[in-house]
Amino acid sequence: MDVFPTIRQTGMPLDFDDRPLAxxxxxxxxxxxxxxxxxxxxxxxxxxxxxxxxxxxxxxxxxxxxxxxxxxxxxxxxxxxxxxxxxxxxxxxxxxxxxxxxxxxxxxxxxxxxxxxxxxxxPLATVRGLQAVGARRISILTPYTIETSTPMAQYFAAKGFEIASFTCFGLEDDREMARINPQSLICAAREATAKDADALFISCTAVRAAGVAHAIEQAIDKPVVSSNLAxxxxxxxxxxxxxxxxxxxxxxxxxxxxx
Missing domain, CATH: 3.40.50.12500 (Rossmann fold)
Incomplete structure (x- = not known):
């Protein structure tokens, strides 16, 4: 049989914050x-x-x-x-x-x-981000198929961007997109970026591009905006x-x- 002291409810006053985090x-x-x-x-x-x-x-x-x-x-x-x-x-x-x-x-x-x-x-955060880095002519890299990439091209063109190049991987499963090795992303980004582009946009929140955005920028000498970074x-x-x-x-x- 468990033996423990009597549980007492304290009457000590407590102070409460408006929120646990600001x-x-x-x-x-x-x-x-x-x-x-x-x-x-x-x-x-x-x-x-x-x-x-x-x-x-x-x-x-x-x-x-x-x-x-x-x-x-x-x-x-x-x-x-x-x-x-x-x-x-x-x-x-x-x-x-x-x-x-x-x-x-x-x-x-x-x-x-x-x-x-x-x-x-x-995409809206990306538009704001591309504007913030002064980009008007962009390269786009996506993991999607051509069918799924096409509305992306139309979206950014409608927002006033010139698309210098658009490259996609042809993947259909977002879990596979998440498995793309970051080093592969760096190599693909270098290959996908047009010389006359102001910046590179890497689409898809599944892709681990934000973690290597700085490394890609060093490789292409242009700003990089990814979905999660934006x-x-x-x-x-x-x-x-x-x-x-x-x-x-x-x-x-x-x-x-x-x-």
């Missing part, structure tokens, strides 16, 4: 995502900024039709993140789905659960973290003019 970042990510959380833990999380994640259903292959099927899950995914509590920003971590669904429709779906909260999508940059700036971190890439030394 800033709250919500992440809505794919059920199959291997990369967003590690990237955001490395680049965004701190003793001031907390990350809170919800995963939503997703089934490969990565085609425009399958990507669109995530749209109905966005509202409930956002609702599951700290229910009835405010967030400072919510990121939807899928570049290709954001392109085919549309930034505005994603924002509307998430704001149905979290009204008035800034919503960051990877969303992390935008998230930090929305959370009033403006500290330059050029060791992560040139973008992370740039300010952001609003969201």
């Amino acid at each position: 800033k709250r970042v919500g992440l809505v990510i794919l059920a199959t995502d291997h990369t967003t959380e590690p990237d955001f833990q490395r680049m965004v999380a701190s003793d001031r900024i907390g990350l809170y994640t919800a995963r939503i259903p997703y089934a490969n292959p990565t085609t425009p039709d399958n990507l669109r099927r995530m749209q109905p899950s966005l509202t409930e995914g956002a609702r599951l993140i700290l229910p009835d509590e405010d967030l400072d920003v919510i990121c939807y971590s899928c570049t290709s789905a954001s392109v085919v669904i549309g930034d505005d429709d994603i924002e509307a779906a998430i704001n149905r659960a979290k009204p008035g909260i800034p919503v960051v999508t990877p 969303t992390a940059w935008a998230t930090l700036r929305i959370c009033d973290d403006n500290a330059p971190r050029p060791e992560l890439g040139r973008l992370m030394a740039q300010p952001m003019a609003g969201w």
Whole structure:
């Protein structure tokens, strides 16, 4: 028989902070995502900024039709993140789905659960990031098929960018995209970057490009913007973290003019 002292409830008064952490970042990510959380833990999380994640259903292959099927899950995914509590920003971590669904429709779906909260999508963060590094003519590298890459080209052309070159790997499974070796990315980025491009954009939140963005910049002597690098940059700036971190890439030394 266990013997332990009588449990006493103290009457000592307690002080409570408004929040456990000063800033709250919500992440809505794919059920199959291997990369967003590690990237955001490395680049965004701190003793001031907390990350809170919800995963939503997703089934490969990565085609425009399958990507669109995530749209109905966005509202409930956002609702599951700290229910009835405010967030400072919510990121939807899928570049290709954001392109085919549309930034505005994603924002509307998430704001149905979290009204008035800034919503960051990877392509829109990339547009802001490319503008911040002064790029107008860009090279694009994606892991997708040509079918899934085509809407990406149309998106950036519609945003006013000249596309100097566009290269894709032809992969259909985002879990395979996450397994691309970083050294392979560096080599592929060097081959994919046009000489007359102002910057290189590496698409896909599954691809581990953010971790080697600085190394790619050294290899091509141009700014590199990747999906997760751009969303992390935008998230930090929305959370009033403006500290330059050029060791992560040139973008992370740039300010952001609003969201």
